[in-house]
Amino acid sequence: MYRCLIALAASAAIAVPALAQTRSFPQNALRGTLVFGSPPVVALNGNATRLAPGARIRGTNNMLVMSGELVDLKIVVNYTYDTSGYLRDVWILTDDEIKVRPWPTNLEQAQAWSFDPATQVWTKP
Template sequence: MKRCLKTLILALPAVCVAVWMTLALPANAQTTGSDGSLGVRQFPKTALRGMLVVKAPPEVSLNGKPDRLSPGARLRNLNNNFVTPGALVDQELLVNYTRDSMGQIYEVWMLSAEEAKEKRAGLPSRGFNFGFESSAAPQDNGKTPYDQLPRYKQ
């Protein structure tokens, strides 16, 4: 019994310090902005700016063009809490967003007035080329004489 009391007395200062540290953490809370948000958040450098309208999740409109949320997309409100896309249907929102490897919208942050002042690039233009070499070849209308038919490389 004496050993248990001795151990308890030796451990008591460590327990007191741990309790004090736990209670002191809320004093370091984040400051809030004028609209109740958490102030200016830090976004990834790759995040782009756009106007998002959720149509019928996962279908959305981004900058007036149809787009799609990726599976498991994360939408955050002004307080950095997660929001379901269904709660945002038909609302026009100024957002920062990132895309996943498939080109779908993966992370979305709704912006406060202070965050919207930060300059950020918009939707980048994509240089997809869906043409084929065969579409550039001459076409035969069926009435061309045999000696005037196009010659193809063998």
């Protein structure tokens, strides 16, 4: 009986923080709309581009998603570029993450605005 109670308490202690978890995005993450084509081709905000070799796409549960699963889907994402100009990291946003505004959609905005990484809030000047 004791073992069951201990196991139940331990699993509850682990499950509650997992539900309350929020993702943190890097300061260089921009927001856009991504339409997945035949990998590695994608359209970012209506412009054709490519996923970088080894690009990481994270779903709303923060687990990795294969780009082939997303063909023909139009999704709001946060993303970063690699040094060659290809998409390196992509996060498919939840409805709550999409509501976090403002969020920069281009490099000029990201350079002009202030970012607080602890609260994940951008402030316009």
